[in-house]
Amino acid sequence: MRKYIIAGNWKMNKTGAEAIQLVNALVPKVASLKKVDVVICPPFTALSQASEAIKNSNIGLGAQNMYWEDSGAFTGEVSAAMLLNAGCQYVIIGHSERRQFFGETNQTVNKKTQKALAAGLLPIVCVGETLQERQSGVTEKVINVQVVEGLAGINSEEMKKVIIAYEPVWAIGTGVTATPEQAEAVHAFIRGLIEKLYSKNIAAGLRIQYGGSMKAENTEELLNQPDIDGGLIGGASLKADSFLGIIEIANKLSA
Ligand code: 13P
Numbered sequence: 001m002r003k004y005i006i007a008g009n010w011k012m013n014k015t016g017a018e019a020i021q022l023v024n025a026l027v028p029k030v031a032s033l034k035k036v037d038v039v040i041c042p043p044f045t046a047l048s049q050a051s052e053a054i055k056n057s058n059i060g061l062g063a064q065n066m067y068w069e070d071s072g073a074f075t076g077e078v079s080a081a082m083l084l085n086a087g088c089q090y091v092i093i094g095h096s097e098r099r100q101f102f103g104e105t106n107q108t109v110n111k112k113t114q115k116a117l118a119a120g121l122l123p124i125v126c127v128g129e130t131l132q133e134r135q136s137g138v139t140e141k142v143i144n145v146q147v148v149e150g151l152a153g154i155n156s157e158e159m160k161k162v163i164i165a166y167e168p169v170w171a172i173g174t175g176v177t178a179t180p181e182q183a184e185a186v187h188a189f190i191r192g193l194i195e196k197l198y199s200k201n202i203a204a205g206l207r208i209q210y211g212g213s214m215k216a217e218n219t220e221e222l223l224n225q226p227d228i229d230g231g232l233i234g235g236a237s238l239k240a241d242s243f244l245g246i247i248e249i250a251n252k253l254s255a
Helices: 016-030 044-054 080-085 096-101 106-119 131-135 139-150 180-197 200-205 216-223 240-253
Strands: 004-009 036-041 059-063 090-093 122-127 163-166 207-211 230-233
Touching: 004 090, 004 207, 004 240, 016 036, 016 044, 016 059, 016 240, 036 090, 036 240, 044 059, 080 106, 090 106, 106 122, 106 139, 122 139, 131 139, 139 180, 163 180, 180 200, 180 207, 180 216, 216 230, 216 240, 230 240
Parallel strands: 004 036, 004 230, 036 059, 059 090, 090 122, 122 163, 163 207, 207 230
Antiparallel strands: none
16 A cells, blocks of 8 residues: 655755756666655756756656755755756655764754655655664664654645665665565564654555665565565665666566
8 A cells, every 4th residue: 555665865966967868768668667756866966967857757866965044144945946947856864874974953954844745855864873883782772862852843635745774774775674474574664653643544644665785686575575665775875776776676576
């Protein structure tokens, strides 16, 4: 009942021309795969070109970050309205790399999520524990705080538009994937938390993506878990073949 959503987070990769090239390779192949939502998240500078290239396709467009103010003296930042204007429907918020390298906190995640929703963007809110947190046995505690504080003040209607990405920091870009059981345990925990904070219905409709060294080889076992509803893909989204491999499996499992 929940449609899989496979999103490519390109991070700081690809110029406009490279984006067009990748999109052109994806569009015809994805055209027949209707049972899965496919999203690409290029860097800001390639959004307009990517948007043009996916026109009339079933690929959605997302940005990797945004700021919560409408306009003004915020050098280097980009507003929700600018993202909409560039053709985005989605925006990734609070990716662990932004938390780690650019000082993002649950409070900035909350402000950005609220603004994205108010502006009509669909936020992909990222949560995840570090290796040290996992090893100290505080994974659920950390995820709990990230979810509760990150989504503070978001009402039930808005929550229906939120996507959560569970990305264990130790699995990102490391080649180490969480086992399906490890990932499922946290996804089920997040869904349970949303049920407590909102309702059974909203929890049942929430899409929770897994992220962290996901590739075609481990997609089936991850997506077969009851609470994993897709993937947020880094490295494997940078090449058409590897990204398509994941999308095709998701589509097949939805049949
Ligand atoms: P990798 O797929 O490269 O591990 O990155 C995952 C990620 O951070 C997606 O947002």
